Each structure stands twice: as structure tokens, then as C-alpha cells.
Amino acid sequence: MNQKDTKNIRIDILDMVYKAKEGHIASSFSIVELLYAIYSGMAEGDSFFLSKGHASAALFAALAHFRKISREEMLTYCEYDSRLGGHPKRIPDIVMSSTGSLGHGFPMAAGYALAKKIKNESGRVFCIVGDGETNEGSIWETAMYAEQLRLSNLVCIVDNNNSQIRAKTSINIEKKFSAFGWQTATVDGHDIKQINDALFAPRAHSLAVPYCVIANTVKGRGVKQMESDMFSWHHKAPTAEELSAFKKEILS
Amino acid sequence: MRKQFAKTMQELGKDERLTVLIGDISHFLLKDFEATHPKRFYNMGVAEQAMMSMAAGLAMDGLIPVVHSITPFVTERCFEQIKDDLCYQNLGVKIVSVGSAFDYASLGCTHHCYEDIAILRSLPNMQVVYPAAPHEFDALFRETFTNGSPTYFRLPAKTHNIQTHPRFGEAEKIKSGKDVTVVAIGPQLQNAFDAAEELSRHGVGCDLIYLTTIKPVSAVSQKMIRESLEKTEALVTIEEHSIIGGVADVVAAIGRGIRYDEARLGVRDMFLTNYGTYDEHCAVNGLTKEGIIKAVHEIKPKNNL
DSSP states (O other): OHHHHHHHHHHHHHHHHHHHTOOOHHHHHTTHHHHHHHHHHOOTTOEEEESSGGGHHHHHHHHHHTTSSOHHHHTTTTOTTOSOOSSOOOBTTTBOOOOOSTTSHHHHHHHHHHHHHHTTOOOOEEEEEETGGGGSHHHHHHHHHHHHTTOTTEEEEEEEOOTTTTSSOOOOHHHHHHHTTOEEEEEETTOHHHHHHHHHSHHHHSOSSOEEEEEEOOTTTTOHHHHHTTTTTTTOOOOHHHHHHHHHHHHO | OHHHHHHHHHHHTTSTTEEEEESSOSTTTTHHHHHHOGGGEEEOOSOHHHHHHHHHHHHHTTOEEEEEEEHIIIIITTHHHIIIIIIITTOOOEEEEEOOBTTTGGGOGGGOBSSHHHHHHTSTTOEEEOOOSHHHHHHHHHHHTTSOSOEEEEEOSSOOOOOOOOOTTOEEEEEOOSSEEEEEEGGGHHHHHHHHHHHHHTTOOEEEEEESEEEOOOHHHHHHHHHHHHHHOEEEEEEEEESSSSHHHHHHHHTTTOOOEEEEEEEOSSOOOOOSOHHHHHHHTTOSHHHHHHHHHHHSOGGGO
């Protein structure tokens, strides 16, 4: 059942990007299982921030799957008067924050988590950060603050898709968060059971410190051509032929 | 001004939404607030980018964050956070800076800031407020802190002693005169007022207009400024800020289409690489009573009066 759902989400992402001729498919494909697990597992009072805003197509496909927005609206992706674009725009109660410039969503999520502490509100704040995004200094400023403020209601999920291997790589991310005083775990970011266990097992609810889950993922996951040539597919829309070949591959 | 800031925070702190984040300054002044509201006071140290984004996160959950630090660090260093997280999302975060212009004269250009008004007023949704006497900060903060929009308060070290009646968005006519329109912001109101008094003794009438809100300026206040320019056909602007993007440009936009001569007193397109004192920098930049009188005489030679 899960696998059928995540296949459908990938198909929706392809359709959205094909129709809009715009979007980051490969970066979206690496977080499909993460989004699926998070939206399946979130409880009343929990919230989610997408800090790596360029994966917005995956967010909107997941929101449509979980009926937070309609499928009709999902397909307006990137249209002039759509609420949904190449990077997300804040829609209260649906999309927590406008993101796009990297290193912004994570500190906003931390601020939201601090507000919950101030107001004695229950619920946790989940935030997906890209591994490349951890180049940004504001990520580590936030990691420092979260430790000092003991934001035990903050959960950072690093989409560790290694897409940055052309640049100075973000290495040893788990060790770094651990050195900043965070509880850490590593999971296969395409294994929903592992993700679910790391995020929602009882022990994940009773931490005294902020929590970082490193999700090892594959950029472009689900389409061989994207997995092997992720750089060309970082920001590119498929042709009609590619669209049908990719869909066939995903559904097979 | 800082004392008034602490006093106003202490008085408004009974509003359970008010949350103060400081960049490792003013802790002593705010110790009462910290003691009364320990859960709503955070010394965030010097990580201004994340501090500003976190303030946006606090506002998303209904709090009213007040972010306080030294001008260049709480405006320029985290400019993109202000743009994306505060202004794009239109969240009611209040920024309160000290150490603008050359208040920290002897600390050099990294600690000067004469571009803050220019860059912040360029951002949609941002409100820019510049009180220069304790009662002005108190009144303007109270008037705006619950209005849900990002607001920047620039607190100068020096204050003026003029009786003013600040209202958000409104310019105030301090003196009326027929010869020259003088628009002042910040503590320079004092020099402008003293200059206008002296000029009046020599038969030169100044229409002295004072702005505590740089953005927005209400339609009524814009009309008042336009009528003054139409009457005097001469303008002197005075600001402890770059003459690029500050009040000189605000008034130029308001007065578009009116023919008048103009002199801009402020920091020209240069770094003030000298050290010394606030008063020395004022003198070099013409920001004195004498400098203002000289500027008035230059654009309005005696035979034109």
C-alpha cells in the first residue's frame, strides 16, 4: 500500500513539473518517503517545515495525497495565480513557511518550536533540511540555539542525498549534530518503516534534547537515469517521451 | 533611549505575547524584564541570521518578538532573513536597533550604519520608525507593536529636547515659515530647530517638518509636505544617514513634479573612515546648526528672499 502511494506521488511530481516546465524533480524524489512517513505519522499539534524549498513539488504532491489541498490545485503548480510555486509560499495551516533561499526554514522551525515551549503547547516540529543546505552558517547557528534552548520538541531530518558531491561536500553531518548536543539517528530515507520508527517510536517522544535524523537518500530515486545523472536532472523538466518512459519505470 | 526601551518593554511585558530576543547587548537594562518574564527573554548572543529567522517562527505561533541589537548586525548582516522571513511572510516582528549612523564613531566603519533606512524601506511590508526622544519611542512602539507587520525602530544615542506629538505614519509641522522647507529626522531635529530660530531672527522663515515614521508616510502628511514645497520652492533635508535612500529620497518622491531647489545634509556616498566622536562626525557632515543655516543660505540667497 505504502509503495503504491509513493509511486503515485512520484507520478504526480512528474506530471506537475512536466506541465509547468519547471521544477526540481530529482531533489523532490529523494524526500518522497520522508514526506509520506511524516504526514502519516504527525499527530495533533505537530507541524512540518520544508527548509529545502526547491523540493516544493514533492511537498505539494504529498499535501494532495493527504488531502490538505485538492488535486486540481496541485496541478496549478507554478501558474501565475497559483498558491503553489517552484518554492513554497506560506499558506497558514497548510504550508508553514515560505522557503527557497537555503538555511531559513530550519531556524524558523526552531523559532516555532521555541514558541510552543513558551506557550506550553504540545506537539513536535519537524523540518527537512538538505545535506547541501548544511553549508549555510544559519543551520549551525540554529543547531547551537536549539541545544542551548533545549528544544526537545524540534526534529531535524537531513535529506542526505549527496547531491552536493561536486561542491565541497557536507560530510559527517551526524557527528556534527551530535557534537552540537543533539540526539541523532541514521535511517535509510527510502524505507518508510525505518523512518517511521526513528520519528514516531515512543523513545523519539521522550528526548530531553533536539533530535536529528540523518536520512540517507538517493537523489532522483525511482528513475535510473536521474539517479545516475543527478546533476543534469537537478533543475530540468522532462520531454513527453521522457515523461512516459519515467512513469512506466516508476510503475513497474 | 535605551532606558526608555527597557521601561516600555517592562510595562508592555504584561502582554503575554511580547518576547524579547537580544544580541548580547542591553542585558543589564533589561534585567527587570528578564526577572519578571524569564520565559519570554532570550539573550541569543551573536548569531543574527538565525535569531531573525527564529523571531519569524515565534511570530508564526502568535507571539510578538522584539529583536534588539546593534544596527549593522540586526539589519545588514541578516538582511535576507528580514526580506524572506519577516517581510515576504508579513510577520509582526519588531526590530529595535541602537548604534545607527556614527553613534559608535570611534569604533570605525564596521560599527557605523548609515544605510539601514535605505535598505529596509526598500522592502515591501516593512515599517520604518525613527524616534529621537524617549516619549517618541514609547508612543510609537505602543501604537504599532500589535499591528502584525514587521517594524524597524532606529534608536539614536542622542536625543532632542523638542516637544513633539508623534503619531505613526504622520509627519509633524514643528514651525511654520514661508521661505524654506526644512525636513529633519532623528536627533538632528534639535539643530534644525535651533537653526530655524536663528534664521527667523534674521527674517528667514523655515517650514520645519519632522518625521518619526519614515515608512509609511500617510496621504495627509504627504499633502502637508507637498504644500510646503509648493510654497517655499526650497528644501533642506537633514539626516544622520546616507543622502542615498534616506529621508532626502523619501521627500523627493513625495515632491515629484514640484519645482524646488534642494540641499541634502547627511552622509555623502563615502565611508567615514575617521574615528573620533559623534560630534566630530556631525561637524564634518554639516549636521550642525551652522551647517543647516549655511545650506539654507546657499539654496535661498538673500536676494531671492
